Amino acid sequence: MTFLTLPPQDRSPQWIAQLTAVWEASVRATHHFLDEAAIQAIAPEVPQALRQVPYLTVAVTEAGAPAGFLGVAGHTLEMLFLAPEHLGTGLGAQLFHRGMADCYIAQITVNEQNQRALDFYLRRSYKVHHRTPTDQQGRPYPLLYLTLSCY
Template identity: 25%
Template structure:
């Protein structure tokens, strides 16, 4: 079930954020994610966050700042089960347009967003870590 973030979710969400980023971005030093942990923990409660929960277990979440998807994070044990799609479709139901950034080397995520109707609008370098990332966009009008 998809539901809105609650304050007592924060520690579980942050563990999921860190674990998933380290796993999905093995081309970026682990310390990069660890160094940003505190900043994200402070910002996350100010975003629109929706969690996917099953039997009291948070299996994934999506975070948005207005219509910008800051990320979709699914626990390793629950990936490829449609949870990311459910979260994304939930958000699409409330927005006419969405955008996000994804690293070029994160092929799995890039392919996922393309399947979900996102298109690459820009290619740039993440100045913090030197990795190439794509700006992607989705519009209800394109569907």
């Protein structure tokens, strides 16, 4: 696996399309609380988020396909998605470690219903500091806001 950090100017339409496909496959495999209509409603927002996030690291297979990606703005994790075949392989931890080393991830927002992701962050010493009943766009998906706990 190769890791590429892509500055915004290097995020070609091809990269954005490939990463959007990884996002969709990952969401379908892990976000069981979203129905088809919700996925279709959220999907158009993903390419813009991928273009705008300041720090974007992509894990690329030997065949040249993206296996997962992590995006950070400031010290906040904005996105971490893996292709379903890479879930549970340690790739998420590798991406997270790279993001932490480069950006010091102090804050994370995670869907409350995404227990797998929540457990991943809790194992890394993050603690929930507050909850909202909706996501940032006002959709009915509660969010948990986590901060790094040093104790």
